[in-house]
Amino acid sequence: MANITRARTGEFLRKLFEVLMAEPEGMHASAAIDLVRSATKLSDYEAGSYPSGGQRFEKILRFATVDCVKAGWLRKDDGVWTVTDAGAKAYNDFANPEAFYKEACRLYAIWKAERDATSAVPVSPAVEPDAIEDAAEKLSVTVESAQDHAWAEISAFLHASDPFEFQEMVADLLRGMGYHVPWVSPPGKDGGVDVIAFTDPLGATGPRIKVQVKRWQSKVDSDGLKSFLASLSNGDVGLYVCLAGFTKDAQDYARNQENRRVTLIDARRFVTLWVETYDKLADEARRRLPLVPVYFLAPQD
Numbered sequence: 483m484a485n486i487t488r489a490r491t492g493e494f495l496r497k498l499f500e501v502l503m504a505e506p507e508g509m510h511a512s513a514a515i516d517l518v519r520s521a522t523k524l525s526d527y528e529a530g531s532y533p534s535g536g537q538r539f540e541k542i543l544r545f546a547t548v549d550c551v552k553a554g555w556l557r558k559d560d561g562v563w564t565v566t567d568a569g570a571k572a573y574n575d576f577a578n579p580e581a582f583y584k585e586a587c588r589l590y591a592i593w594k595a596e597r598d599a600t601s602a603v604p605v606s607p608a609v610e611p612d613a614i615e616d617a618a619e620k621l622s623v624t625v626e627s628a629q630d631h632a633w634a635e636i637s638a639f640l641h642a643s644d645p646f647e648f649q650e651m652v653a654d655l656l657r658g659m660g661y662h663v664p665w666v667s668p669p670g671k672d673g674g675v676d677v678i679a680f681t682d683p684l685g686a687t688g689p690r691i692k693v694q695v696k697r698w699q700s701k702v703d704s705d706g707l708k709s710f711l712a713s714l715s716n717g718d719v720g721l722y723v724c725l726a727g728f729t730k731d732a733q734d735y736a737r738n739q740e741n742r743r744v745t746l747i748d749a750r751r752f753v754t755l756w757v758e759t760y761d762k763l764a765d766e767a768r769r770r771l772p773l774v775p776v777y778f779l780a781p782q783d
Contacts, residue, residue: 510634512633552590662683674712678691718743720742
């Protein structure tokens with residue numbers, strides 16, 4: 483990164499924060515990076531790739547976010563990046579890009595010194611601590627980047643799937659989780675319910691589970707959720723699956739329900755459940771969404 487100054491890195495970071503602060507609920511890392519890339523005129527060097535692979539710009543930006551996370555300015559949660567209140571304040575307090583990045587580095591150094599002071603793990607004198615730290619950070623960025631790219635492919639695959647094929651995937655998931663699915667809506671009007679499931683083969687015990695499945699590109703709002711809840715009878719449990727997710731008001735509305743039980747499942751939650759249940763899925767289900775684990779050396783905090 484010798485040809486990238488702190489001032490230039492600060493420009494990347496401030497543009498990233500600008501993008502993220504426009505999305506209070508956070509944004510997927512790859513989407514945020516793409517927006518920063520499109521809004522920034524990159525030099526040939528920045529737009530180029532490292533011999534080992536990967537665009538310099540993306541790796542530089544990802545590497546710099548490590549400082550911001552340790553500074554308490556940026557939160558990373560399962561691939562979604564969110565600017566914290568402290569990060570928004572820093573963005574306003576340090577308008578100069580170089581000063582902005584330097585402050586993040588300073589706070590990172592404080593975090594590292596405090597961590598090292600309380601660490602009981604000895605460091606081999608044959609290896610410089612800074613070299614270990616640098617290698618660990620690069621590993622963290624590599625793993626994070628790989629996870630983001632993997633998620634982008636899975637997400638694109640799901641969004642491109644046939645709506646009724648995705649509906650079948652949801653039914654497959656429920657079967658893998660041990661539920662009994664006697665009915666999946668055929669093509670056509672479904673009355674707001676796409677899948678019905680029970681906890682036993684006869685539906686004699688436990689609640690009836692009604693599922694609404696949407697492969698939408700936009701989030702479900704509270705009005706859409708209310709429409710689904712209207713289809714639930716006393717004793718029913720609702721599952722609303724939407725790849726795009728749910729607006730904050732819809733999430734709040736679901737959380738505040740006292741008489742009707744409903745669980746909201748977005749794309750990430752769906753894939754997490756799919757992975758957790760993968761060894762229990764039928765072969766046909768695995769063919770609908772085939773996944774394979776890839777193992778990396780785990781970064782240590």
